[in-house]
């Protein structure tokens with residue numbers, strides 16, 4: 001019995017993870033072979049600079065033992081809330097959401113003494129139970145090396161791509177080669193290599209000093225026929241900004257231009273050019289089963305659907321359509337045929353959910369009986385929490401998700 005219920009829980013979590021990932025255009029794992037090479041600094045600034053360009057970005061810190069993302073963005077000490085079953089991430093800006101274990105700890109300096117399975121569970125929860133909403137980019141900061149955390153990401157986040165950060169000296173490059181082999185073994189494409197701490201421009205004489213050597217990252221990229229995305233110099237302002245919870249964007253130094261260049265290179269290397277601001281703000285077509293002007297919990301047998309088109313975060317068009325007669329699989333396919341991107345329901349059977357997911361329609365279960373306009377408004381505000389409810393309304397009996 002226990003095994004069965006574990007299997008079911010895992011399946012339900014897989015479904016939630018898949019439905020989130022379906023709404024993320026680009027997933028990027030920022031890795032490094034060695035510690036302290038500036039991986040979190042790069043991950044954070046990739047997220048901030050992409051967000052500055054108008055992309056909707058999620059930044060996920062899976063370095064559960066040494067989380068630093070919250071600190072680098074000045075979010076330390078802020079506790080994260082949960083709404084229903086969903087964790088509300090930090091909103092660094094309206095379009096940059098951040099998730100780190102730091103926000104769930106009573107004491108931010110508490111050490112976490114966790115073995116692999118617990119860490120794997122936490123990372124999966126960060127993908128399943130955080131209210132990310134649709135994203136153009138999910139940037140994932142992993143701890144150095146090729147341990148449980150990057151492996152969990154590789155196994156869970158389908159079509160994830162890697163960015164490898166290194167410093168130029170041989171001891172760091174040896175570890176980069178391990179990261180490259182890791183990516184090859186888990187079939188994760190590498191978007192490119194970034195060389196951090198590449199030379200130091202003396203503020204007094206203006207001469208460049210190659211403290212950790214320079215050019216090693218570029219040479220390694222060439223050797224493995226990987227894209228080289230650019231270099232960041234050793235810049236004391238990066239440390240000051242990071243310690244103050246500010247991004248490289250706040251600097252007036254040459255480093256900011258270098259970071260900008262890296263982001264442009266990264267955008268060029270993406271297999272498909274991202275559309276800005278996917279999802280909530282852009283066109284969405286949301287289906288809601290209705291009866292007498294309110295959500296009908298009887299999804300499979302409801303007589304009408306409100307179909308609401310949302311553009312730039314507002315309701316642009318609303319129609320009421322009659323679906324074909326009920327038969328297994330007919331209504332979910334009909335909803336997808338209408339071009340719907342999302343559906344809001346009280347509850348829905350697993351089979352119908354699977355069809356919708358396969359057809360790229362995001363399902364939000366557990367909505368209360370309310371008008372379609374109110375439900376869409378709550379959905380756009382991120383307040384409609386997906387219960388992950390898989391109750392089956394096809395049989396017409398009473399149950400917890402809305403009684404009919």
Ligand SMILES: Nc1ncnc2c1ncn2[C@@H]1O[C@H](COP(=O)(O)OP(=O)(O)OP(=O)(O)O)[C@@H](O)[C@H]1O
Pocket residue numbers: 032034035036037038039040041042063066068142143144196197198232233234235236238239240242243
């Ligand atoms: N280009 C740079 N110039 C100067 N200092 C830098 C630069 N990049 C990062 N640093 C500093 O180096 C330190 C380590 O950076 P960071 O935490 O980003 O590294 P990391 O590789 O993520 O470390 P960890 O192994 O702990 O995950 C920080 O103090 C950061 O401010």
